[in-house]
Amino acid sequence: MRLPNHIGIIPDGNRRWAASRGMQKEEGYDNGINPGLSLFKLCQREGIKEVTYYGFTTDNNKRPLKQRIAFTKACIDAVKVLAKEDASLLVVGNTDSDVFPKELIPLTKRKKFGKGGIKVNFLVNYGWEWDLNNLKKCDSNKKNVANYIKSADVSRIDLIIRWGGRRRLSGFLPVQSVYSDFYIVDNYWPDFKEADFYKALEWYNNQDITLGG
Amino acid sequence: MRLPNHIGIIPDGNRRWAASRGMQKEEGYDNGINPGLSLFKLCQREGIKEVTYYGFTTDNNKRPLKQRIAFTKACIDAVKVLAKEDASLLVVGNTDSDVFPKELIPLTKRKKFGKGGIKVNFLVNYGWEWDLNNLKKCDSNKKNVANYIKSADVSRIDLIIRWGGRRRLSGFLPVQSVYSDFYIVDNYWPDFKEADFYKALEWYNNQDITLGG
Numbered sequence: 001m002r003l004p005n006h007i008g009i010i011p012d013g014n015r016r017w018a019a020s021r022g023m024q025k026e027e028g029y030d031n032g033i034n035p036g037l038s039l040f041k042l043c044q045r046e047g048i049k050e051v052t053y054y055g056f057t058t059d060n061n062k063r064p065l066k067q068r069i070a071f072t073k074a075c076i077d078a079v080k081v082l083a084k085e086d087a088s089l090l091v092v093g094n095t096d097s098d099v100f101p102k103e104l105i106p107l108t109k110r111k112k113f114g115k116g117g118i119k120v121n122f123l124v125n126y127g128w129e130w131d132l133n134n135l136k137k138c139d140s141n142k143k144n145v146a147n148y149i150k151s152a153d154v155s156r157i158d159l160i161i162r163w164g165g166r167r168r169l170s171g172f173l174p175v176q177s178v179y180s181d182f183y184i185v186d187n188y189w190p191d192f193k194e195a196d197f198y199k200a201l202e203w204y205n206n207q208d209i210t211l212g213g
Numbered sequence: 214m215r216l217p218n219h220i221g222i223i224p225d226g227n228r229r230w231a232a233s234r235g236m237q238k239e240e241g242y243d244n245g246i247n248p249g250l251s252l253f254k255l256c257q258r259e260g261i262k263e264v265t266y267y268g269f270t271t272d273n274n275k276r277p278l279k280q281r282i283a284f285t286k287a288c289i290d291a292v293k294v295l296a297k298e299d300a301s302l303l304v305v306g307n308t309d310s311d312v313f314p315k316e317l318i319p320l321t322k323r324k325k326f327g328k329g330g331i332k333v334n335f336l337v338n339y340g341w342e343w344d345l346n347n348l349k350k351c352d353s354n355k356k357n358v359a360n361y362i363k364s365a366d367v368s369r370i371d372l373i374i375r376w377g378g379r380r381r382l383s384g385f386l387p388v389q390s391v392y393s394d395f396y397i398v399d400n401y402w403p404d405f406k407e408a409d410f411y412k413a414l415e416w417y418n419n420q421d422i423t424l425g426g
Contacts, residue, residue, distance in 0.1 A: 175341075211272060
C-alpha cells in the first residue's frame with residue numbers, strides 16, 4: 001500500500017455536532033480533542049511521518065467570543081495531550097496577536113517529546129496571508145518559495161482529510177496543499193471513527209500521483 | 214439561487230479520454246476545445262461574472278513532447294475560439310519561457326472582445342511558484358497579498374469544478390482558491406455535459422459560505 005508521508009487534518013463540524021445534540025455551539029470543540037489523539041495514534045501505527053492539524057485561523061477570530069475562547073482552549077488542550085506522546089511538535093501561527101495563546105509560544109520552535117518521531121504540526125491563529133507575507137522580506141533571487149514562507153518547516157502535504165462534509169481548504173496551508181489529494185468525510189469531527197482514517201488511506205492508495213507530470 | 218461570481222475550471226481527463234477510445238493520449242486535448250466554449254456560453258447565460266480555465270502549468274512541461282505540443286495548440290485554439298465571443302480575456306502565465314506560445318503574448322494584458330462582459334482568464338504556462346514569487350519584489354508593508362501576486366487581476370474563486378475525478382488543485386491559483394468550494398465531476402472533460410455544470414451550481418447553492426467566520 002502506498003501511504004502518504006504527510007497528512008493534513010481539517011477537523012470541521014464541531015459546532016454543527018454540538019447543535020445537532022441540542023448543546024451550545026461552543027461546547028463542540030472540547031469533544032474534538034480525543035479524536036485528535038486517536039488519529040495521532042493511528043498515524044503512528046501506520047508509519048505516517050508527518051501530520052498537520054488545522055486548529056484555528058486568523059479568520060476564525062471573526063466568530064463570537066464564547067466560541068473563540070472555546071476553540072482556543074481546545075487547541076491548547078489538544079497540544080498538551082499530544083505533548084505526552086512520542087512526537088516532534090510544532091505550533092504554527094501568528095504570535096504577534098493578542099489572541100495567540102501564550103502557553104503555546106515555546107512550541108513555535110519545533111520540540112521533541114518522549115522519544116520524538118512523527119512530526120506533528122498544529123496551526124494556531126494561522127493565516128494564509130500571514131504565512132505568505134514572509135515572502136516579501138525575502139531576496140527575490142532565492143528560488144524555492146516553499147522555503148521562505150513562515151510555515152517553511154511544514155512539508156508538502158500528500159493527503160488532506162476534512163471532516164464535516166465541506167469541500168474547501170478554508171485557508172489551510174496554500175503552498176503545502178498545491179498537489180494534495182483531498183478526501184472528505186461527511187461525519188462531524190467529534191464523531192471521528194477509525195474507519196474514516198482507513199477509508200481515506202485506501203482512497204489515497206488508488207490515486208495516481210503525478211505532480212503535474 | 215445563490216450563484217458563484219467566479220468559477221474555476223480544471224478540465225482534466227483529456228489523455229484518459231483518448232486512451233479509453235484507443236487513441237493516442239495527445240489526441241485528447243483537441244477534444245477539450247468545444248466543451249470550453251459550451252461551458253463559457255452556460256456561464257454567460259447564467260450571469261456568471263468571471264471564469265478561469267486551467268490551460269497548462271509549468272509542471273505539465275515535464276510531459277512528453279508530443280503531449281506538450283498538443284496541449285499548447287489546444288490552449289491557443291481555445292483562446293482564439295473565446296476571442297470570437299463577447300468577453301474580456303486575460304492569459305496568465307510565465308512568458309519568460311520559450312514554451313509560452315508567442316501568439317498569446319498580446320493577451321497577457323486583459324483585452325475586450327465583442328461587447329466585452331464576462332471576464333475570462335486562461336492559465337497558460339502558469340506556475341504557482343512563479344505567481345507567488347512576485348511577492349518577493351513587493352514592499353513588505355503592503356498589506357494585501359492578493360494584490361501583489363502575478364495573477365492579481367484574477368479575483369477570488371468561489372467554485373472550482375474539476376472534471377476527470379481527481380480531487381486536487383494541481384497548482385491551480387493557490388491564493389484565489391483559499392476559500393473555494395471544490396466540486397468534482399467524474400466524467401472526463403471531453404465528455405462535458407451541460408448537466409455537469411448545473412449539478413455543480415446546484416451543489417454550490419447548498420454550501421454554507423462563511424469565509425472562516
